[in-house]
Amino acid sequence: MRTKAIIRLAFLGSIVAWFVLVFSDVTVLFSDIKGLQPDVPLWLPRVMLDLFVISLYYYYKYKIEKDEGLNFTDLLWKVFATGLVVTVVSLALRLILFLLGDTKLPSNVIFVDIIYQVNLALLISFLLAAYTSWKRLILYQKSKWLIRMWVVFELSLLVVLVYDSVNFIVGEAFSASLSFALALLALVLCGNMKWVAYLNFKQKWTSLLLLLLTFFYLGYFFYTVSRQSDFISAQSGAFLDFREHIFNISLFAFVVTYSVFSFLVILFNLPTSSVFEQKLEEVVNFQRISQSIQTEQSEESVYNILLESSVSSVFADAAWLEIDGTNKDHRLFTYQITEKEATDIRDHLKNKNVKGILDQGSDRTRNLSSHLASLKGSRYRSLLAFPIIVKGQTIGTLALLKELPEGFNKEMTRIVSTFSNQAGISIENFRLMEEAFQNERYKEELKIAKNVQKSLLPDRLESDSDFEISAFSESADEVGGDYYDTIRINDHQVALIIADVSGKGTTAAFHMSQMKGIFHSLAQQELDPKEFMVRANQALIFCLERGSFISATYFVINTKTKTIHYARAGHCPVLYYSAETNSSGYLKDKGKALGMIKNKDYCNHIETNVLSYLPGDIMVLYTDGITEAKDQKGEEFGNERLAKILCETTGKSPKEIQDYLIHKLYEYSGTEEINDDYTTMIVKFR
Amino acid sequence: MVHIKRLQEDGIDNIVIIGEIDASSSIELDLTIAKSVGEKFTKIVVDCTALEYISSAGLGVFMSYIEEFRDKKINMVIFGMKEKVANTFGILGLADLLHICNTKMEAKILVNELSV
Numbered sequence: 001m002r003t004k005a006i007i008r009l010a011f012l013g014s015i016v017a018w019f020v021l022v023f024s025d026v027t028v029l030f031s032d033i034k035g036l037q038p039d040v041p042l043w044l045p046r047v048m049l050d051l052f053v054i055s056l057y058y059y060y061k062y063k064i065e066k067d068e069g070l071n072f073t074d075l076l077w078k079v080f081a082t083g084l085v086v087t088v089v090s091l092a093l094r095l096i097l098f099l100l101g102d103t104k105l106p107s108n109v110i111f112v113d114i115i116y117q118v119n120l121a122l123l124i125s126f127l128l129a130a131y132t133s134w135k136r137l138i139l140y141q142k143s144k145w146l147i148r149m150w151v152v153f154e155l156s157l158l159v160v161l162v163y164d165s166v167n168f169i170v171g172e173a174f175s176a177s178l179s180f181a182l183a184l185l186a187l188v189l190c191g192n193m194k195w196v197a198y199l200n201f202k203q204k205w206t207s208l209l210l211l212l213l214t215f216f217y218l219g220y221f222f223y224t225v226s227r228q229s230d231f232i233s234a235q236s237g238a239f240l241d242f243r244e245h246i247f248n249i250s251l252f253a254f255v256v257t258y259s260v261f262s263f264l265v266i267l268f269n270l271p272t273s274s275v276f277e278q279k280l281e282e283v284v285n286f287q288r289i290s291q292s293i294q295t296e297q298s299e300e301s302v303y304n305i306l307l308e309s310s311v312s313s314v315f316a317d318a319a320w321l322e323i324d325g326t327n328k329d330h331r332l333f334t335y336q337i338t339e340k341e342a343t344d345i346r347d348h349l350k351n352k353n354v355k356g357i358l359d360q361g362s363d364r365t366r367n368l369s370s371h372l373a374s375l376k377g378s379r380y381r382s383l384l385a386f387p388i389i390v391k392g393q394t395i396g397t398l399a400l401l402k403e404l405p406e407g408f409n410k411e412m413t414r415i416v417s418t419f420s421n422q423a424g425i426s427i428e429n430f431r432l433m434e435e436a437f438q439n440e441r442y443k444e445e446l447k448i449a450k451n452v453q454k455s456l457l458p459d460r461l462e463s464d465s466d467f468e469i470s471a472f473s474e475s476a477d478e479v480g481g482d483y484y485d486t487i488r489i490n491d492h493q494v495a496l497i498i499a500d501v502s503g504k505g506t507t508a509a510f511h512m513s514q515m516k517g518i519f520h521s522l523a524q525q526e527l528d529p530k531e532f533m534v535r536a537n538q539a540l541i542f543c544l545e546r547g548s549f550i551s552a553t554y555f556v557i558n559t560k561t562k563t564i565h566y567a568r569a570g571h572c573p574v575l576y577y578s579a580e581t582n583s584s585g586y587l588k589d590k591g592k593a594l595g596m597i598k599n600k601d602y603c604n605h606i607e608t609n610v611l612s613y614l615p616g617d618i619m620v621l622y623t624d625g626i627t628e629a630k631d632q633k634g635e636e637f638g639n640e641r642l643a644k645i646l647c648e649t650t651g652k653s654p655k656e657i658q659d660y661l662i663h664k665l666y667e668y669s670g671t672e673e674i675n676d677d678y679t680t681m682i683v684k685f686r
Numbered sequence: 687m688v689h690i691k692r693l694q695e696d697g698i699d700n701i702v703i704i705g706e707i708d709a710s711s712s713i714e715l716d717l718t719i720a721k722s723v724g725e726k727f728t729k730i731v732v733d734c735t736a737l738e739y740i741s742s743a744g745l746g747v748f749m750s751y752i753e754e755f756r757d758k759k760i761n762m763v764i765f766g767m768k769e770k771v772a773n774t775f776g777i778l779g780l781a782d783l784l785h786i787c788n789t790k791m792e793a794k795i796l797v798n799e800l801s802v
Contacts, residue, residue, distance in 0.1 A: 502742035503709075547716070547746030551778060570778040592779030596749050605779065624774075636770070 007062045014055035014125075021048035022117045029113050033235065046165035053161060053247070056125050060132040072195050073203050075133040076210040082129040083217035086122035090224060093118060109235045116228040120242055123221040130214065130255045138192040138258070146192065153185050161247040182250065190258045193265045201273050204266050211263045218256060278313070282415055285309035289422045299323075299430055303333050306388075306398065306423040311335055313419070314412040316400040318380065322346075323388070323396035337401065341378065346399070348375045349383075382407040386420040390428045449509040453481045456509075456516050462486040462494045466559040466685060467613075469496070470654035472662060473679040481512040482623045482679040487523045492560040495523040498621040498681050499552035500571065507545070514543050515550055529554045529567035530608040537569075537594045537602045549595035553621065557683075563612050564619070569594050572624055575639075577646055579616025584643045587611070617685045618657070620646055625678025626661075629669045637668055654682040687711065690718050698797060699727040704736040707744030716747045723751075728760050729801050731793045735766035745780060752783055761785070761800040765793035 024044040031037060064070070064078060093115055139150060160182070199207060229241050242248050288305050303321055311319050318337035324330055332339055352374075372381050382402040387394040398420050402408065453475050461469045473482050483499040497519050501511045518536050527535070532554050540550065551570040558565070568574065570593025577584040592605040613619075622642070629637040645664050649657045658680055666672050688711035693700040699722045707715055722730055748764075755762060765787040767775065775781040785800065787793045 500742075502746050547712075547743070547750035549742075549746060549749060549778075570780075572777060590779070592782070596752075596779065596783060598753065605782070 003062050003066065007059060010055050010059035010062065014052055014059060017048050017051040017055055018117075018121055021045055021052055022114060024048060025117060026110055026113055029232070030110060033109060043165060049245075050161055050165050052121070053124060053128070056128045057132075060128050064129065064132045065136055070136075072137065072199060073206055073210075075136055076207050079130050079133045080210045080213055083126050083214055086126045087217050087220060090119055090122055090221065094224075109232060112228055113232055116225065116232060119221065119225050119228060123225055124248070124251075126217060126221065127251045127255050130259070131251060134255065134258045137195050137262075138189055140192070140195045146189075149185060149189060153182075153189060156182050156185070157247065157250060160250060164245045164247050179246070183253075186250075186254050186257065190254075190261050193262065196262070196265050196269055197276055199266070199273070200277055201270070204270055204273055207266055208263065211259055211266070214259050215256075215263075218252070218259075222252070282309075282313050285313060286418065286422060289419060289426060299427055300331075300333075302423055302426050302430065303331075306419055307333055307335055310398060310400060310416045310419050313415050314384070314400055314408060315402075316384075317403050318401040319399060321388075321396065321398050342399070345372070345375060345378060345380070345383070345401075348378075379403055381405040384408045384413065384416065386416055388420055388427070389424045390431065395424075395427070445506055449481075449506040450475060452506075452509040453512060456481075456483065456513055458485050462488050462496075464494060464557075464559055466562070467557065467683050468654050468686065469681065469683050470658045471679070471681040472658050473677070474674070475677045476625075476673075476675055481508045482625065482677040483512045483515055484621070484679055484681045485516065485519055487520060489523060489526055489556070492558060493526065494557045494559070495519075496555040496557065496621070496681065496683070497523075497552060498571065498623065498679065499550055500623045500677070500679075501548075501550050503545075503548050507548070511544065511548065511550060514540065515552070519554075528608055529556060529565050530603070530606050533567045533569050533591070533594065533606045534600075534603045537597070537606075538600070540594050541598045544595040549593045551593040557613075561612075562614075563610055565608055565610050567591055567606055567608050569606055570596070572622055572627060573639075575620040575622070575643060575646060576611070577618040577620075577650055578614070579618075579650070580614055582650075584618075584646045586639060586643070613685045615686050616650075618646065618650060618654075619683040619685075620657075620661075621679075621681040621683070623677060623679045625674060625676035626665060626680060628676060629665060629674050629678065631668050632670050637665065641668070654684045657682050657684070688714060690714055692718065692722070694727075696794075697727075698729040698731055698794060699725075700731055700733060702733040702736070706739040706741075707737070707747075708739075708741045709743040712741065712743035712747050715744060716750075719747070719751055723754070723758070723760065728758075729797045730760065730762040731790070731797055732762065732764040733766055733790065734764055734768070734771060737768065737771055740771055740774065745774070745778060748784060749780060761797050763787055763793040763797045763800075765790055 025048075027039060028042065028045060031039070064075070070078070097115065135150070139146065196204075225242060229243065233241050285305075286309075289302065289309060303323060307319055307321050310316070316335075319335045320337060320339075320342040321333040322330070323333075332342060334342055372378055372383060380401040380403055382405055384400040386398045388396040388398060398416070400408070400416065457473055458471075461471055463469065469486060471484050473484060475481065481501045483497070483501065485497050487495050489495055499512075499515050501508045501515065503511065515536075518539050522532050522535055533552075536552075536554075544550070549570070551572075553566060553568045553571040553574060555564055555566040557563075566574070566589075568587075568589050568591045570591060573586040573589070575584060576587055587609065589609045590605075590607055592602070596602075597605055620642070627637050627639055627642060631637075642661075645661055646657070649660050652660070661680060661682075665674070665678070688703060688705040688707055690704070691700075691702040693702065701718055701722065703715065705711070719730070751762070754760075763785040766789065767786065772781070772786070775784070775786065785796060787796055
């Protein structure tokens with residue numbers, strides 16, 4: 001909003017200034033011709049001219065300079081449009097003059113003066129428009145020094161403008177040297193042509209045309225205004241020729257100089273403009289390849305981008321890309337060439353034992369045309385090939401072909417080499433991401449298994465007036481599951497189980513849940529432990545995989561008869577402390593693990609054992625994570641140590657015994673990170 | 687880590703296990719025995735003198751071949767187990783299902799006897 005207001009204000013200001021200028025200038029001229037004293041001060045026209053210039057300057061500044069949306073050609077079009085408008089107006093005036101013919105009006109000085117002022121105003125506004133546009137072009141790539149120089153230049157122009165309107169005379173030498181310095185500064189500023197490089201071929205031609213027209217306008221105006229000025233000067237001495245205003249000359253010279261420089265630079269850059277465009281495209285393609293890892297979904301898209309980019313950057317006639325995929329699958333991507341042709345050429349070169357095509361560092365621009373020519377039916381005479389390298393291994397080849405012999409130069413080699421390197425990196429990243437993703441999935445799986453294991457363990461254990469149970473279980477990652485549970489069969493019988501599933505990860509967790517199901521369903525049937533095991537084994541044959549088994553011990557505590565019936569299926573032997581004899585030992589019994597004998601014959605390999613318990617007796621159930629825990633020297637915890645620890649804590653409650661045992665275990669191994677699942681279930685009878 | 691070697695002498699396939707068998711190396715053991723079976727050996731002896739430790743996965747490998755050996759009339763004898771390892775076999779009950787000896791000589795005699 002503010003900008004618009006300023007633009008309007010500036011425009012208005014310039015119009016007002018101009019009218020006053022014309023009025024005052026006409027008055028002065030009139031007075032001079034008539035020999036009268038002018039009613040207006042002599043300095044008025046000059047000051048008005050200054051104001052006019054300054055208002056127009058601001059007008060263009062906000063219209064052109066601050067407009068963000070204009071690009072280079074737009075700027076030139078603006079200059080052209082302004083020039084067109086002012087030229088048309090000027091030509092219209094010419095037409096009027098022509099139509100007036102030989103009448104008295106055209107020869108009237110005042111009339112001519114008015115026309116002259118109009119033309120001069122038009123010229124100045126065109127010059128200012130051009131000046132503002134040139135300013136934007138020059139300052140396209142700003143640097144500190146450039147800005148400083150420009151500010152000095154503009155201030156100098158302002159000083160010159162003011163100087164023109166006051167009668168302040170300085171010495172000739174002084175003004176000459178100042179002018180020289182100004183001219184030098186202007187020349188240096190005119191050297192900023194960086195914007196030319198950013199034009200494409202079409203834009204360069206358009207710019208040339210626009211600049212040519214600008215020269216035309218400038219020429220026309222200079223001629224017109226000079227003619228009229230001469231005419232008026234001849235008639236009046238008070239008239240100040242516009243050419244005597246240093247400001248006008250400076251501005252004109254500056255605009256012309258920069259236009260000429262631009263024209264020449266664009267003209268001479270025409271032959272090389274295609275190279276710039278090429279370079280720009282290469283950079284864009286390079287970016288595409290390096291970013292393809294984030295944006296693309298598959299390796300294949302990376303290959304396609306590589307093929308496209310390489311072909312366009314070297315102007316190849318055909319190309320192929322051979323890749324050995326991750327699963328040893330062989331893929332061939334072709335461009336403008338059939339698969340058969342590609343494989344023919346490749347095999348042909350292999351047969352001819354042409355070495356060094358794929359070696360890094362070899363001179364690839366070697367002339368292969370003779371080899372290629374010897375292949376019948378092939379129209380290609382140049383070949384450029386690069387290896388695609390991932391993790392130090394060559395996974396494929398990129399080959400570019402041209403029909404021209406020796407069609408590839410070193411620059412092309414460099415570019416395609418960069419592309420194929422980057423493609424190799426992108427593919428490596430892609431594969432690493434896949435690997436990381438797989439790893440994440442695997443870790444997720446283990447987390448699930450661990451959670452399943454945890455959730456299958458009971459949150460509360462059966463208790464009874466006759467005994468107290470405490471249990472503890474910790475699982476390590478990547479290891480099979482331990483399981484323990486209790487269930488009350490009836491008011492005088494409680495079943496206990498401790499089990500260790502072989503295998504690891506999710507499979508073990510699933511087997512554990514199967515064991516839990518079997519335990520809960522079979523225990524309710526008040527089975528003899530041997531029968532329990534036989535039926536459990538029968539059920540598990542269909543669930544367990546080859547090489548998997550479950551070791552378990554199943555107990556039924558009968559509080560009426562004060563007996564323990566149990567069957568040990570390949571599990572660690574039970575540690576039993578007898579209060580009566582004040583000694584602990586491992587129970588002797590036989591039994592094979594579940595899943596080893598995959599038929600009914602299993603009943604011959606498992607037995608029920610019976611023992612009676614007395615108050616104070618302690619039964620320690622455990623898994624091999626406890627006894628096989630190693631210390632720093634690699635020695636196992638062992639059964640003896642376990643028995644000894646039990647003897648040290650016979651007076652304590654099951655929980656206390658358990659805590660002490662675990663504490664001793666950590667102490668022994670030197671760490672709390674045991675590399676196996678470990679479980680204890682301690683039953684103390686009272 | 688494990689290192690498994692195979693030596694063939696007198697028509698008997700000697701599988702020598704050196705090191706530890708855990709979950710990942712048990713696959714190698716599985717493959718070795720499978721290869722032996724595939725090459726139609728009916729007499730296999732397994733040298734466990736250098737076997738330091740065997741996990742449940744390794745035990746599972748031995749266990750999984752019991753039925754196949756019975757069907758294909760292949761006889762395998764394991765010998766030279768360290769006390770710890772033998773103990774593990776014993777607790778599981780695998781010792782009864784497999785043929786176990788102390789020395790190579792005993793193993794060769796046993797495997798020849800079984801094959802008759």
